[in-house]
Amino acid sequence: MKVKxxxxxxxxxWLNDHVNDPYVKLAQKExxxxxxxxxxxxxxxxxxxxxxxxxxxxxxxxPGAWSQYVRRRLSPGGAAVGELNGAIISxxxxxxxxxEGVTFLHGDFREESVLAQLEAALQGRAVDVVxxxxxxxxxxxxxxxxxxxxxxxxxxxxFACHHLKPEGALVVKLFHGSGYSxxxxxxxxxxxxxxxxxxxxxxxxSAETFLVGMGLKKPS
Numbered sequence: 001m002k003v004k005x006x007x008x009x010x011x012x013x014w015l016n017d018h019v020n021d022p023y024v025k026l027a028q029k030e031x032x033x034x035x036x037x038x039x040x041x042x043x044x045x046x047x048x049x050x051x052x053x054x055x056x057x058x059x060x061x062x063p064g065a066w067s068q069y070v071r072r073r074l075s076p077g078g079a080a081v082g083e084l085n086g087a088i089i090s091x092x093x094x095x096x097x098x099x100e101g102v103t104f105l106h107g108d109f110r111e112e113s114v115l116a117q118l119e120a121a122l123q124g125r126a127v128d129v130v131x132x133x134x135x136x137x138x139x140x141x142x143x144x145x146x147x148x149x150x151x152x153x154x155x156x157x158x159f160a161c162h163h164l165k166p167e168g169a170l171v172v173k174l175f176h177g178s179g180y181s182x183x184x185x186x187x188x189x190x191x192x193x194x195x196x197x198x199x200x201x202x203x204x205x206s207a208e209t210f211l212v213g214m215g216l217k218k219p220s
Contacts, residue, residue, distance in 0.1 A: 021035065023035035023038050023201045026038065031068075031080060032065045032068055033063040033064050033065045033068060033097075034063055034064075035065070036065045036066060036201070037065035037066065037068060037069045038200075039199040039201045039202055039210070040065075040171070041069055041201075042197075042200060042201060043171055043199060044069075044073065047169070047212060049129050049169045049171070049212075050070055050073045050074070050128075050129055051128070052074060052085045052086060053086050054074060054087075054128035054129055055087045055088075055089075055125050055127050055128050056070045056074070056086065056088050056089075056127070056129045057088075057089050057091070057127050057129075058088065058089070058090040058132075058133075059091055059109055059131070059132040059133070059156055060091070060092055060109075060132055060133045060134030060152075060173075061090035061091060061092045061096055061104070061133070062092040062094040062096040063096060064096050064097060064099055066131055067096075067099050067102050067104075068080065068099055070088050071084065071088060071099055071100070074086035074088065080100070082100075084100075084101040087103075088102045088103065089103045089104075089121045089122065090102055090103070090104045090105070091104070091105045091106075091109060091118060092104075092106065093106075093107065093108045093109075105117050105118055105121060109134065109152075109159075110151075115159075119163075122163065126163065126164065126165040126168070127160075127163045127164050127168055128164075128165055128168050129168060129169050129170075129171070130156065130159060130160045130164060130168070130169075130171070131171045132152070132153075132156040132170070132172045132173065133173050134152045135149070135152070135173060136149060136151075142178055143178060146175075146177060146179040147179070149175055150179045150182065150183060153172050153174055153183050153211075154183075154186065156170060156172050157170065157172075157186060157187070157213075160190070164216055166215065166216050167216075168215075169212060169214045169215075170191070170213045171210060171211075171212050172210065173209075173210055174208075174209060174210070174211060175208055175209065177207055184196065184211065187211050189217070190213060190216065190217060191213030191214055191215055191217060192214065192215035192216070192217055193214040193215055194211065194213050194214075195212045195214075196210070196212075197209070197211075197212060198210070
């Protein structure tokens, strides 16, 4: 019974934090589907990654807050609908409500057939920015979870290597802990500039963090 009470307390604390979270309120006010939009917004504003005319791929896009943010960045007037100067292709294993101007692919990024669909949707275009909010279902077993997270990040890096423009950028979500330093090393081997970032919208007590790689290194 004690464990149940503890769990209820934790859930109640999370719910209380969520309801009173300024980013949750801001997302509701500004029409974003999740507070996560402000994480990408802060990264983009600091580094100037997404520009008019960009082709952007959003991996692990559901519920769609990052795609919504990118869509507004590529709109001449910053609007959620209407004209779009650029292209956005989003992908997730979960369904996503449509966003005007965004091509959504429903499938698992780890499967060759889904990657082939993504490549077909690109129509031969090189990508300016890849953003990945992909995260596995966590089991609570640290070594297993670290391996799952690393696998998704490695897939995103591999996709970036094959599809990014030479000066393009990759943004991935990952977690501090086992395997983190190996992923930083992978980024440093792949990109000319690597920036670890913890946006203000990412909760302090969360181990979540982001890595940004800019400019592909030429293979030696």
